[in-house]
Amino acid sequence: MTPAARLSAAASILDSLAQGRQPAEVVLKEWGRANRYAGSGDRRAIADRVYRVIRARARLVWAMGGREDGRALVIGSLALIDGMPLEEIEALHSGDGYGPKPLSKQERARITAPEGQPPGWIASGLPEFVVEDFKATFGDRWAEEAEALMSPRAPxxxxxxxxxxxxxxxxxxxxxxxxxxxxxxxxxxxxxxxxxxxxxxxxxxxxxxxxxxxQDEGSQMVCWLSGGGLDLSGAVVVDYCAGGGGKTLGLAQQGVGTLIAADISMKRLDAIRPRLERAGVDAELRLLGADGEGVEDLVGGADLVLVDAPCSGSGTWRRRPEDAWRLKADEVERLHKLQLAILGRAAALVKPGGRLVYVTCSMLTGENEKTADAFEAAHQDFRPVAVGDALGNPAFSDAAREHLARFAKGHRLRLSPATSGTDGFFAALYERAG
Structure with missing residues (x-):
C-alpha cells in the first residue's frame, strides 16, 4: 500500500469505530481480514495512525473546527502530531489511486491557521467531564494521572x-x-x-x-486484597460478577474451600469453563436473574463475596482509548445506580462476620466513592475493614504492602497507571456485623 492509501484506510477505520461499540483492536483485525492485500507493515502503520488519532482526538476535533469524521482527524494528525508541512500533506491528498481526495479550502485553512487557543482540558486527552472529575479527585496531580491513563505504554x-x-x-x-x-x-x-x-x-x-x-497486576492485587487476613480453606467464596473469570481464578489461587462464580450472562459463564479446566480449578457456575435470582440458597452463608461491578472500564483506557470518547456523563450515572443495586443484592449473601469487597476498574468518582458512600449509608450492618488488615496476604510483596498502605484511605484503595503502574482500580472492603 502507498502512504496515501494507508491514510484512507485509517480514516475509514476511524469512521467504523465511531459508528459502533467494538474495540479498536477488533475493528483493525476485521479490516485486515477483509483486505488481505495489506501486508504486515501496512497494518502496523494503519493501526499506529488510528491509535495516535484516538489518543489525540479532542485536540484534533478542536483543530479541525469540530469535525469528528475520520478524514478530518487524519488530516489534523498529520499537521499536529507528525508536524508535516502543508505541501507534504497535499501531496498525500492528491486523489490518485486509493489515496484521499485533495484538501478543501477549509481543511487547508484549519491546519495552517487554527483559530485561537484550545481550552486547557483538551491537552489531557480526556473528555471534558472526566477532566473535571480528575481535578476534584487528584487535585494538582490530575494531569499526571490523565497522561498515564492515556499513555500507549501498557504492559x-x-x-x-x-x-x-x-x-x-x-x-x-x-x-x-x-x-x-x-x-x-x-x-x-x-x-x-x-x-x-x-x-x-x-x-x-x-x-x-x-x-x-x-491478568493485569492491579487485578491480581484486588484478588489478594479480597482474601487478605482470611482463612479461605473452608470458606464459601462468591465471585458475584464473574465476567471473564480472571478474578475467579485469582481467588481460587488462595486455597478456597467452595468457590462459586456467578454472572447474569450465560455466554460469559460458558467462557469461564475452559479457563477453569486449564487452571485445574473446581468452581460452581451460577446464572443470575435480572434481580439476582439463582443464589437464594447462599443468602447469609458466604464468607467472602467479591463484587467486581459493571463499570465504564475507564481504568483500562490506556489499552482501549476509544472507550474514553464513547463514555458520556449520563452513562456514569446509570452505572452508579446499577452498581448500587448489584452491591445491595450481593451483600445479602454475606454471613455475619463475612467480608464484602466492592471493586471497579474505573477511575471515576461517580462509580467509586459515590457508590461506596451510598452503600454505606443504606447498609449500616456493614462496617469498614481497613486495607491494612488485608495486607498480610503472602501473595503481596513487601514493597506492595508499603505501597498500598501509602495510598489506602482507610477501607478504600485506588490503583492507577500513575501511582502503581497498573490499570486503574478501586476497592472498598466491608465486614458484616455479627
Missing amino acids: SDLRVNGAKTSEDAAEAELREAGLSPERTPWSVWGLRLAAEPPPNVQALEGFKAGRFEI
Missing part, C-alpha cells in the same frame, strides 16, 4: 498459577519461548512482558496448560 502482565508451577519455572519457560519476562513489583505471582507489540501469550504451551494466565 502485558501474567499471573502464574501456583498450583501448577512456580514463578521461577514460569519465568524460565517464557525465556525459552524467546520472551523477556520481568517480576512485577507488587504481586509475587506476577510476570510482566514489556514487548511491543504484545506477544501472543495464548499460543504458548504454558498458557494452554494453565501454568499462567493473562
